[in-house]
Amino acid sequence: MRRATRALLCALALRSAAPKPPKRAKATGRNESYAVVLYGHGGYVAGALVLGHVLRRVDGTRRRTALVANVSASARAALAADGLYDVRHAAALARHAAGPGVWPGRMLDLWALPFERVLKLDLDLMLLPGAGPAQHLRRLWDAPVGGGPNASALAAVRTSHPGHGRCFNGGMLLLRPSRDTYAEIARAVEAQDVSEDCTVGHDQPVMNKVFAGRWRPLEPWTPVKATMRCAHIPDAPDAFHFFSSTAPWSHQCARCVAAGAPCSRFRGPAKERKNIEACMRPRLLDAQRRWWRELLELPYDARSRVDEFLEFDAAPACSPDSATPPDLEQKTAGEDISV
Numbered sequence: 001m002r003r004a005t006r007a008l009l010c011a012l013a014l015r016s017a018a019p020k021p022p023k024r025a026k027a028t029g030r031n032e033s034y035a036v037v038l039y040g041h042g043g044y045v046a047g048a049l050v051l052g053h054v055l056r057r058v059d060g061t062r063r064r065t066a067l068v069a070n071v072s073a074s075a076r077a078a079l080a081a082d083g084l085y086d087v088r089h090a091a092a093l094a095r096h097a098a099g100p101g102v103w104p105g106r107m108l109d110l111w112a113l114p115f116e117r118v119l120k121l122d123l124d125l126m127l128l129p130g131a132g133p134a135q136h137l138r139r140l141w142d143a144p145v146g147g148g149p150n151a152s153a154l155a156a157v158r159t160s161h162p163g164h165g166r167c168f169n170g171g172m173l174l175l176r177p178s179r180d181t182y183a184e185i186a187r188a189v190e191a192q193d194v195s196e197d198c199t200v201g202h203d204q205p206v207m208n209k210v211f212a213g214r215w216r217p218l219e220p221w222t223p224v225k226a227t228m229r230c231a232h233i234p235d236a237p238d239a240f241h242f243f244s245s246t247a248p249w250s251h252q253c254a255r256c257v258a259a260g261a262p263c264s265r266f267r268g269p270a271k272e273r274k275n276i277e278a279c280m281r282p283r284l285l286d287a288q289r290r291w292w293r294e295l296l297e298l299p300y301d302a303r304s305r306v307d308e309f310l311e312f313d314a315a316p317a318c319s320p321d322s323a324t325p326p327d328l329e330q331k332t333a334g335e336d337i338s339v
Helices: 003-011 043-058 073-083 108-112 133-141 179-191 204-210 251-258 269-275 281-296 326-334
Strands: 032-039 063-069 086-089 117-121 125-127 154-158 168-175 215-217 223-225 239-241
Touching (some): 032 043, 032 108, 043 125, 063 073, 108 179, 117 133, 168 204, 239 281
Parallel strands (some): 032 117, 154 215
Antiparallel strands (some): 125 239
């Protein structure tokens, strides 16, 4: 990393010593993998690195796969560093990733993976201690998907958009790879066959059409996001879903967090106060702090490259009035989620 960025990170009072080898669980014979989908270059590469590092510590019994298209050789090397991910070329996505907009079939390559089951995760998730991430992930894997009398074709998280209660979100999917399902999704994408009820998202209209009546809720799973209202915040959330507006992978965010304030790409104090309530700011700061601490503990080969993936924001904002309660500060400094 550049010297300036190193100094900023040290100011976060995080561990800057060489990372200890991750705790590895005993390998099992299961043919299952976590998966992320990544295209292009930038902050989401850093997001994938941190997520893979956390997953390896929390669940060392399953593989981690990065499906990539149009990413640099440096990004591939960082993702593969010290076995963080098995990096695979996303052939279908690569044929469309350079086109205008977001290709609605960007998840298609998941169904071509050589595993019995795959749990796909968004790159901007930060797992939190909650009731124990290892336990929560085990319960997610227990959902019956593909094969068996009570199994569904897909398990997913219900969308949080009002009026779309029968729809699922593509951010977390438990699936069974299949040539037949791959072909079914490919035909729907080509024909632009979309759900009339589930219209939110780039690929979700197509996916909800294909799996209509054939998916089950992936529960229990309680993530939070920065725009959540105070009354809806769970007591012990499983993860913080940053989305692009509060993603921590920018140089400016490092400065904000070092100063004890969460970062946000919402422009202007009026809009920020409208979108991020005061009760959420300490939780956002906690999640962003955890993310930067995990970044410092990446394997050396990944950490030494990560500076080129961090973004330079034109005018990001450090959230005002973000005083963090002392007990939250203390927990953040020493808490571990390796369970």
